[in-house]
Amino acid sequence: MRPTQIPKTYRVKSFGCQMNVYDGDRMAELLAEQGIQPAAEGEDADLVVLNTCHIREKAAEKVYSDIGRIVKDWGREDGSSPLIAVAGCVAQAEGEEIMARAPAVKMVVGPQAYHRLPEMLRDAAAGKRVTDTDMPAETKFGALPKRRRSGPTAFLTVQEGCDKFCTYCVVPYTRGAEVSRPNADLIDEAKRLVESGAREITLLGQNVNAWTGENAKGQPIGLDGLIRELAEIPDLARIRYTTSHPNDMTEGLVAAHGEIGKLMPFLHLPVQAGNDRVLKAMNRSHTVESYLRILEQVRAVRPDIALSGDFIVGFPGETDAEFEDTLKLVDAVGYAQCFSFKYSPRPGTPAATMDDQIPLAVMDERLQRLQTTLNRDQYAFNKASIGKTCDVLVERKGKHPGQWLGKSPWLQSVHFTGEAQVGDLVTVELTEAGPNSIAARLLDTVTA
Numbered sequence: 001m002r003p004t005q006i007p008k009t010y011r012v013k014s015f016g017c018q019m020n021v022y023d024g025d026r027m028a029e030l031l032a033e034q035g036i037q038p039a040a041e042g043e044d045a046d047l048v049v050l051n052t053c054h055i056r057e058k059a060a061e062k063v064y065s066d067i068g069r070i071v072k073d074w075g076r077e078d079g080s081s082p083l084i085a086v087a088g089c090v091a092q093a094e095g096e097e098i099m100a101r102a103p104a105v106k107m108v109v110g111p112q113a114y115h116r117l118p119e120m121l122r123d124a125a126a127g128k129r130v131t132d133t134d135m136p137a138e139t140k141f142g143a144l145p146k147r148r149r150s151g152p153t154a155f156l157t158v159q160e161g162c163d164k165f166c167t168y169c170v171v172p173y174t175r176g177a178e179v180s181r182p183n184a185d186l187i188d189e190a191k192r193l194v195e196s197g198a199r200e201i202t203l204l205g206q207n208v209n210a211w212t213g214e215n216a217k218g219q220p221i222g223l224d225g226l227i228r229e230l231a232e233i234p235d236l237a238r239i240r241y242t243t244s245h246p247n248d249m250t251e252g253l254v255a256a257h258g259e260i261g262k263l264m265p266f267l268h269l270p271v272q273a274g275n276d277r278v279l280k281a282m283n284r285s286h287t288v289e290s291y292l293r294i295l296e297q298v299r300a301v302r303p304d305i306a307l308s309g310d311f312i313v314g315f316p317g318e319t320d321a322e323f324e325d326t327l328k329l330v331d332a333v334g335y336a337q338c339f340s341f342k343y344s345p346r347p348g349t350p351a352a353t354m355d356d357q358i359p360l361a362v363m364d365e366r367l368q369r370l371q372t373t374l375n376r377d378q379y380a381f382n383k384a385s386i387g388k389t390c391d392v393l394v395e396r397k398g399k400h401p402g403q404w405l406g407k408s409p410w411l412q413s414v415h416f417t418g419e420a421q422v423g424d425l426v427t428v429e430l431t432e433a434g435p436n437s438i439a440a441r442l443l444d445t446v447t448a
């Protein structure tokens with residue numbers, strides 16, 4: 001596009017976590033409100049927003065190679081090129097360098113400033129290069145358009161930022177301090193999502209269970225209180241939340257798992273490592289024992305709960321024996337599904353300059369062993385589900401004729417054939433387990 005032109009079409013490419021997916025959707029809504037249309041599949045866009053993630057290595061390199069590719073592939077016959085904006089956590093952490101290194105980038109916008117995209121766009125279209133990485137105290141959410149469209153499953157960011165400062169993590173620096181969105185705004189957004197098609201809402205936050213707010217009487221409530229209020233929305237069938245910190249797992253939230261039918265039997269509770277010395281060096285503020293105690297309490301109120309977690313292998317100084325402790329923890333828990341990563345030194349974090357950085361080959365070997373164990377447990381969890389009757393929320397068509405894909409209450413991918421449509425809650429019998437998905441037989445379409 002030529003300078004002085006407001007783009008007609010856009011594409012938002014989101015990397016990383018679900019919160020980035022949510023932010024990417026909100027940016028898309030904001031652009032659509034300005035009359036800018038999503039670019040059709042396979043077509044060039046006038047505006048490309050790279051919504052980046054900074055949590056692990058090579059994030060910035062990926063951004064530069066994407067920028068290079070866009071400039072090279074999308075140069076037009078008339079010599080014009082798309083307007084490129086870099087958003088998200090890499091923009092926040094490395095905005096100045098991006099502007100210096102990549103002249104094709106006209107806008108850099110941090111995760112707390114993207115509500116200002118329309119003004120920035122006007123400046124950029126007038127030929128300026130603009131950066132906004134402010135972390136304003138006021139919330140950006142009030143400045144965003146109301147939700148109007150949703151598929152059967154929707155994300156809803158309820159909390160942002162983090163005050164925990166784990167020694168390996170950039171989030172407190174890129175996303176800022178913990179902030180909870182007000183209860184009334186969330187109920188309003190959830191109702192709009194449901195009116196526009198959502199049957200399942202996943203509440204998001206870097207530490208979602210640190211959310212606090214007030215009920216209509218002005219009394220303080222925690223995430224369990226919010227979930228209770230959301231469960232009152234008639235056409236909302238399912239509620240999930242992620243990601244939680246073990247230290248914010250309150251008694252109320254544990255109890256909610258036994259009391260609220262719409263709260264799905266799934267808990268993502270990252271532990272990171274199975275050894276107390278490593279946890280202390282990570283500044284995790286929980287121990288292996290306190291973590292296991294929480295899982296026990298949740299299992300006591302919801303015996304079928306599917307457990308999930310995050311792991312980091314090769315944190316500086318982690319010995320072979322300490323890594324073995326992580327494998328022991330995994331054996332003790334029996335997770336349904338997990339994420340596991342090699343430690344990645346993040347510039348500016350305390351762990352990046354710690355002694356005893358672990359060689360890549362050692363991390364590779366540990367990650368492979370851990371993932372073999374986690375995959376074994378995921379398959380075992382899937383096999384143990386066979387014969388169960390459960391609801392599946394239909395999300396999309398499968399590859400084969402008449403086939404549908406959706407999720408079980410335990411967040412397993414389920415496929416079946418039969419009469420259904422996207423957004424249906426159907427009753428199925430789980431018949432055959434694979435390592436990553438489950439085949440099912442359609443029994444009934446749930447009407448309630």
Ligand code: SAM
Nearest residue numbers: 168169206207243245270310311341342343344
């Ligand atoms: N707040 C959540 C918690 O404390 O468990 C996690 C949110 S964090 C954005 C997602 C995951 O990324 C973490 O649980 C951790 O496993 C992983 N992670 C964060 N920093 C990392 C690093 N420097 N190297 C490797 N993995 C990292």
Ligand code: SF4
Nearest residue numbers: 162164165166169171
């Ligand atoms: Fe990062 Fe989670 Fe630790 Fe916060 S609690 S610093 S988001 S790993």
